[in-house]
Amino acid sequence: MVQTRHAEGQALIESCIVIGLICLLLMGIFQLAQLFMAQEILDYAxxxxxxxxxxxFNDFMVSKTVRIGAIANAGALMVPEHSGGGPWIQWTRQESPRIPHYMQSDEWELDFILNYALWDTIVWSSPASGADILHFEVNQAVPLMFFSNVFKAFFSASAVPMQGVADIENHYPLYLQ
Structure with missing residues (x-):
């Protein structure tokens, strides 16, 4: 007579482990995609x-231009007040008409026209001024959506420092002679 063994739940445990690993893999791929997108946005800015x-343009106008170029990396919309949630088209309808006003405003008006949670983390520099080629850098510590605690354990931060770079011909001295 053949003896049968009762299943002990081993297949269920293996399935849970595999599902967990697949979820980790998908979150990792999503995080990498977010970081690639952030890099492209910083290069654009x-x-x-x-x-x-x-x-x-003077440094104040350059700062406003960089901020507008990096809106997609800027986090949550703070001004105008937004209840959070909802489709992206609602956010775009609120912010798009304010961008020209933001570009025309003075320094004391900026935060009342348009403001984002992470705009203060975007820093720009242009080390060589007056040269034929203008080198421009935009730096930002891009916060992680997933694995921030794991990243913090190894690198003591929950954001990845990233840099966008652009080199362009410096031709404004020709116009200002």
Whole structure:
């Protein structure tokens, strides 16, 4: 007579482990995609800032241009007040008309027209001024969506420092002679 063994739940445990590993893999892929997107946005903001600097804008206008170029990395919309949630089209409808006003405003008006939670983490620099080629850098510590505690354990931070770079011909001295 053949003896049968009763299943002890081993297949259930193995399935849970595999599902957990697949979820970790998908979250890791999503996190990498977010970091690649953040890098592209920083490069775009650096390009906009370099162009603004190359045509002779002052540092205040360059800062506003870089901030507008990096809106997608700027986090939650704080001004105008937003209840959170809802489709992205609602956010776009609120912020798009304010961008021209933001670009035309003075320093004391900026935070009352348009503001984001992470705009203060975006820093730009243009080390070589007056050269034929203008080098422009935009730096930001991009916060992680997943694995921030794991990243913090190894690197003592929950954000990844990233840099966008643009090099452009510096031609504003030709116009200002």
């Amino acid at each position: 650096a390009g906009r800032g370099a162009r603004a600097k190359a045509v002779g």
